[in-house]
Amino acid sequence: MAKEVQTIGVLTSGGDAPGMNAAIRAVVRQGLARGKKVKGIKRGYAGLLQGEIIDMEAKGVSDTIQRGGTILQTARCSEFRTPEGQALGAEVCRKHGIDGIIVIGGDGSFKGAQKLAALGVNTVAIPGTIDLDIACTEYTIGFDTAVNTAMDAIDKVRDTSTSHERCSIIEVMGRGAGYIALWCGIANGAEDILLPEKYDYDEQKLVNNIIANRKRGKKHHIIINAEGIGHSASMAKRIEAATGLETRATILGHMQRGGSPTCKDRVYASTMGAYAVDLLCEGKSNRVVGYRHGDFVDFDIDEALAMQKQLPEYQFQVCRNLSV
Amino acid sequence: MAKEVQTIGVLTSGGDAPGMNAAIRAVVRQGLARGKKVKGIKRGYAGLLQGEIIDMEAKGVSDTIQRGGTILQTARCSEFRTPEGQALGAEVCRKHGIDGIIVIGGDGSFKGAQKLAALGVNTVAIPGTIDLDIACTEYTIGFDTAVNTAMDAIDKVRDTSTSHERCSIIEVMGRGAGYIALWCGIANGAEDILLPEKYDYDEQKLVNNIIANRKRGKKHHIIINAEGIGHSASMAKRIEAATGLETRATILGHMQRGGSPTCKDRVYASTMGAYAVDLLCEGKSNRVVGYRHGDFVDFDIDEALAMQKQLPEYQFQVCRNLSV
Amino acid sequence: MAKEVQTIGVLTSGGDAPGMNAAIRAVVRQGLARGKKVKGIKRGYAGLLQGEIIDMEAKGVSDTIQRGGTILQTARCSEFRTPEGQALGAEVCRKHGIDGIIVIGGDGSFKGAQKLAALGVNTVAIPGTIDLDIACTEYTIGFDTAVNTAMDAIDKVRDTSTSHERCSIIEVMGRGAGYIALWCGIANGAEDILLPEKYDYDEQKLVNNIIANRKRGKKHHIIINAEGIGHSASMAKRIEAATGLETRATILGHMQRGGSPTCKDRVYASTMGAYAVDLLCEGKSNRVVGYRHGDFVDFDIDEALAMQKQLPEYQFQVCRNLSV
Amino acid sequence: MAKEVQTIGVLTSGGDAPGMNAAIRAVVRQGLARGKKVKGIKRGYAGLLQGEIIDMEAKGVSDTIQRGGTILQTARCSEFRTPEGQALGAEVCRKHGIDGIIVIGGDGSFKGAQKLAALGVNTVAIPGTIDLDIACTEYTIGFDTAVNTAMDAIDKVRDTSTSHERCSIIEVMGRGAGYIALWCGIANGAEDILLPEKYDYDEQKLVNNIIANRKRGKKHHIIINAEGIGHSASMAKRIEAATGLETRATILGHMQRGGSPTCKDRVYASTMGAYAVDLLCEGKSNRVVGYRHGDFVDFDIDEALAMQKQLPEYQFQVCRNLSV
Incomplete structure (x- = not known):
């Protein structure tokens, strides 16, 4: 009892x-x-x-x-x-x-x-x-703090991506789950999000999308990459080679776990x-x-x-x- | 149709x-x-x-x-x-x-x-x-942005209240509603909250509470005052007179409406x-x-x-x- | 020795x-x-x-x-x-x-x-x-922390002033000194700053300036008021009466003393x-x-x-x- | 003329x-x-x-x-x-x-x-x-914005390092110059800083310092690594192997270039x-x-x-x- x-x-x-x-x-x-x-x-x-x-x-x-x-x-x-x-x-x-x-x-x-x-x-x-x-x-x-921390960091990356007309891949945490990635995808107005739950990663499609956006005048291309979907740094190298556009990867890492x-x-x-x-x-x-x-x-x-x-x-x- | x-x-x-x-x-x-x-x-x-x-x-x-x-x-x-x-x-x-x-x-x-x-x-x-x-x-x-803006400001007021062992009344927005006040009350660990929905404002009780807390060693006393419950500045003067403790009012005002x-x-x-x-x-x-x-x-x-x-x-x- | x-x-x-x-x-x-x-x-x-x-x-x-x-x-x-x-x-x-x-x-x-x-x-x-x-x-x-706190708050007030095409008076700290007011004046792109060291306060001139700016299409008018130059709330009332434009005062207060x-x-x-x-x-x-x-x-x-x-x-x- | x-x-x-x-x-x-x-x-x-x-x-x-x-x-x-x-x-x-x-x-x-x-x-x-x-x-x-961005991120990494009693290597920008690293070293109270201008990098000394600090009861060990001094991720692996303490690397990257x-x-x-x-x-x-x-x-x-x-x-x- x-x-x-x-x-x-x-x-x-x-x-x-x-x-x-x-x-x-x-x-x-x-x-x-x-x-x-x-x-x-x-x-x-x-x-x-x-x-x-x-x-x-x-x-x-x-x-x-x-x-x-x-x-x-x-x-x-x-x-x-x-x-x-x-x-x-x-x-x-x-x-x-x-x-x-x-x-x-x-x-x-x-x-x-x-x-x-x-x-x-x-x-x-x-x-x-x-x-x-x-x-x-x-x-x-x-989650609420982490997603705001990630969003603020991605806002900053976006500033410099626009200045340099650069493609940026930003890897957020989430283990097997894409919640942080999805929320940042919406909140940062990302051009692409890669989610474990929606695993249809097709790099050629991504490359085509980047090229099409650039032609339409977009000054940056932000890709939010959920942890675990491939290796962001190698992805950046391949995308740069395929698109001819400067591409950089940022892995936000443990800062997402801290803060008030x-x-x-x-x-x-x-x-x-x-x-x-x-x-x-x-x-x-x-x-x-x-x-x-x-x-x-x-x-x-x-x-x-x-x-x-x-x-x-x-x-x-x-x-x-x-x-x- | x-x-x-x-x-x-x-x-x-x-x-x-x-x-x-x-x-x-x-x-x-x-x-x-x-x-x-x-x-x-x-x-x-x-x-x-x-x-x-x-x-x-x-x-x-x-x-x-x-x-x-x-x-x-x-x-x-x-x-x-x-x-x-x-x-x-x-x-x-x-x-x-x-x-x-x-x-x-x-x-x-x-x-x-x-x-x-x-x-x-x-x-x-x-x-x-x-x-x-x-x-x-x-x-x-x-609401989510406003309440975070208010909370951050109150965290700052709390720093200086603790340093000076001061009583602080902070007036937040909300028209007739106490949601911002209640959330900040919890999030800032306020000693008292005054809400329109819970209108049992009794200044003598408040004064007694402040004095009792000080005796127990509390270094500050934060009161979150929802807009519309009395006049924060006059309240501060009366509380200072009644408790003998330095008491200051801050009205957060329009900054709560702005920001990213x-x-x-x-x-x-x-x-x-x-x-x-x-x-x-x-x-x-x-x-x-x-x-x-x-x-x-x-x-x-x-x-x-x-x-x-x-x-x-x-x-x-x-x-x-x-x-x- | x-x-x-x-x-x-x-x-x-x-x-x-x-x-x-x-x-x-x-x-x-x-x-x-x-x-x-x-x-x-x-x-x-x-x-x-x-x-x-x-x-x-x-x-x-x-x-x-x-x-x-x-x-x-x-x-x-x-x-x-x-x-x-x-x-x-x-x-x-x-x-x-x-x-x-x-x-x-x-x-x-x-x-x-x-x-x-x-x-x-x-x-x-x-x-x-x-x-x-x-x-x-x-x-x-x-000083550096306080002036950034004040600036961030004024950025927020500015957002809502622009939305409402409002005139805003923001009172910052400084006792007899105008450093916080001057820095915010520059950093927030304020339309007017009132400083104790430059005391030539002429309300009619201020009113004329506000009206002239509005005619030129400015959507807000931010006035940074150093502590000690007159009473911001009464000033707001007089300016609203003289210009016909909604005018609000914000006194930033003790939040300027706190924070990381x-x-x-x-x-x-x-x-x-x-x-x-x-x-x-x-x-x-x-x-x-x-x-x-x-x-x-x-x-x-x-x-x-x-x-x-x-x-x-x-x-x-x-x-x-x-x-x- | x-x-x-x-x-x-x-x-x-x-x-x-x-x-x-x-x-x-x-x-x-x-x-x-x-x-x-x-x-x-x-x-x-x-x-x-x-x-x-x-x-x-x-x-x-x-x-x-x-x-x-x-x-x-x-x-x-x-x-x-x-x-x-x-x-x-x-x-x-x-x-x-x-x-x-x-x-x-x-x-x-x-x-x-x-x-x-x-x-x-x-x-x-x-x-x-x-x-x-x-x-x-x-x-x-x-510089002032970048160093504050880096400092805020490192404060967050520090929170989680303390919770997990972890060693953290954080790589900041600076090309060949150690200013961001030095300022963050002081401002974040880092246990070690690695600067290009003071290049006396001795990994064994670093390892000894980490072990000594842990024995004295320090709950985290923050190392600020200026860009260009070795590869933070490999360094983390070697330090973890040598100290037996969980060690993680974070490369702050392009977020340091953006922001208001x-x-x-x-x-x-x-x-x-x-x-x-x-x-x-x-x-x-x-x-x-x-x-x-x-x-x-x-x-x-x-x-x-x-x-x-x-x-x-x-x-x-x-x-x-x-x-x-």
Whole structure:
């Protein structure tokens, strides 16, 4: 039967994302407001296994909501993928009196939360990843900041591309998902976007498009390349050879993971943090918080991991129509 | 029976909002992509009555998606509130061959669209206002940019408030609506927010809260004041007198209306612009585009104007719990 | 004879300015690199008198160079303006073993440093003020950040002024000095600037200029008003009445004092902090660090306070010529 | 004898830099204010040879001061390096009535200006390059913006490096010059900087430093790598292998060339533009504008090109001391 937790542990796992600190702060303060103890687990599951656990007070998370990164840090942990590691994790929780854990991370991290739940530690997961590649939710912590960071950088590349009448390939993050690429494609008015979900990459078509645009008077040609679609630098060389136009590649890289979170990331991450605490207070376990159809909701982690996500087709078509 | 339009007019009306240019650009390019002519009407309904109408080409909206303000400009127009003005507006449309109009603005502007629809010009409205105070939609063009601008400014005020251990009242925009204030309240970790929707303003309670926080060691006290709740400068004087703590007011003002739009504002405004064109192409009229429950949708303007909107109660409680 | 100090105290005084943390960090780390102890004095001279003094370690200033405000805080202190207060200040220094003090602040703060020097505590002052109103130096900590903050805000106001064809008065900081106003006047392409140093304010001339510009097709009229030249809101009302054009005032206020420092503010503040330590290590006292004619230099505080500063006449003329 | 020019041509050449538009605007408006005609030459010397020359009016440069890139565009031109090309350039000037040219660019572009001067077209050069690698001046257009762009990006990389306790190599621009790297080294509090001017690159020393810092508890290790010092990605692989710490490389690339110029870039570029016009009005030729020892000055181009520049040694030492 559902048992309300007394001591909540919180950790961040997987790649960091702007807004994670807002979520941590919300867990701490909502937890305290609801009469719980809150403990911070450093460096994700790795720190859990090492017992790197600290008490969290309201004041200790002051002045963190506006900061990038995660004050609890994060790390990979292959040991926690083994049954022995998971058992040790649950054991450490019990030793520290932690009967509920909130895990902030991507779907890899959710699987860890599933295991802890199965071993008797109540768990709630919060989707934290800049990639937006979690099926059960329309919002993940960090995407809004990352996509604005990428967009601002591409605006700058565009300035210099126009001055030099250059073709520019800009590679954005997203692992296997094209959300950052699609949003930047629309927001930066890119001439082409290459998305893993729409994998019809045809370099000759791209080259023809560049040449046609130049003839119509376009002063630059911006191509947004989602991570994982070919190698941007070699692509640039081939396109330059084929079109005769100066072509340069920029790989935005890790700057997309940092920076002060946007307003949306602070507000939604705060709300999700509070919501996760409320779930634990209701005795729930093995849940993941989502934002869906305009509301903050929650799902069973097993169901959530089984869902499929698709790029919004209408916006993809819009992007095509608008980049003339 | 529904008649597909041939020539689409587009205007911006009411207060300007970042992202309006993205919507205009989308209307132009989606319109052209669907084989329509597109005409720009300058300075809102005022320009319509004056016949300030220009042809729009795909190239003419290049390099506008990232710009604040509205390239079509906007103005107030009392004449268009009269039946004579409305009849003239419809007449001007016919003279210029405009059989469909897309109006980007707030709910005041929607009423103008209703009238034109009644007079036989097919109309679709797009919600454009930084205030987010339109009931039928969870998104309005410009809110995301405005709230980030306000948040960034408040982060800066907070730096200096902490250095001087000062109390700061920051007045944000919103007319009768507290959305900007609530979002900044959460995102800036404000100690107090004063909202029109939650009007229980009790200055003595506020003063007690400030004094209690100072005793607990808080180095600043940030109060977000929604436009319209009292006079920030006089409030600051009274609070300084009552608490003995240096208290300063800042009214953020018109800077909240400008600036390069955020990624969300560019992407959603672009999508709404394309969507509005698609509605006209389907022969629809008297519609307003909305974003609701995770999808772009449309409503009859009459129904939309009759809807009621409420501040999200859960987030308001979260804001209270987190600002300890 | 010059005596090298052993323990350096550092304090920030007067209004805070972005970059002060970079200077504090540099004092701490350069001091330690040169084998000194470093102590932080909280809340300026007020904290000195209260003995609010803490040991500073290299790690304690990690992650501060990018932060606005001052981690040591600042406060006004009327007591330190009296001979008794100053004697107490010197006494507190001796009690804590502080034989050298670095004061970061404006010229009011320099006078306190003079007094401590006269009482046997070696002192070096660093110009820290967003107003740039210190005669011996072409650089003061915080001006570069403040002027960029003001410029960005005015760019945003300009967007909406253009959309509405509005006249905008924007009041920037500067106490009695017009540097922020002049720089923004040039950088924002303002139509008019009102400066204390060029006080020939003639409202009728201003009104004529606005009307003439409107006739020539200018879509906005931006007036930068230095703090202290009349009351911006009343001015706006009078101008609206006289020109018939919608006119709005924005007072940027305290946001100009906060925010993450610009690169120049970080680099110059760091250099000045290190330079101040070097002066104390050479046994110097009653000195102020400056940046002048392309080099970091130092002056006797008495001489520095006697210098006069003038707005650059050529740039003022340029501003006039370019704002057609 | 010195002859005052009647028609001023202006071009941008070499790599573009933020602030070039401010300089162009100033040339146009100061030129008109002084009673001259002003013509814009598109795409640098290449456009000159093609006769791509347009009349410039005051209104035509409205709303450009805040934009990145160059509205006149820029291009490479090998033909202009030949005597035939240079003769043709002078010929085109005469044909268009251009008796004075203002060239905005780097020192390669200055050489073109020298040639035109020798062929009887009065020329003034303005240093425009983000690299700051021009010996006669302490300021070049674009450096201030570029270094702030790089710094902001590195702040973001640092957030995520700290979260993951990662070593990060960030490659900044600068061709053969280390100014951007040195400024970011100080401003971002980098643990190591690799500069072409201080070429003592010793990877084993770097590795030892990383390991020592980690032992002392540093959570990240930021290395700023000036363009041209080895290959950042391979370096990252070798360092990861040698230290056992996750190490990632980011090459900031062309985003450093774009973006809205900072206040300093707008103000100084505007002043240099006006100053260059004034020189032509005094009948001067073969001059380059500089900012030196706190003043706007000018030099003979031949002398300017013969000068040597050195990284500021004191700031390099400061950078070392502060990055403990």
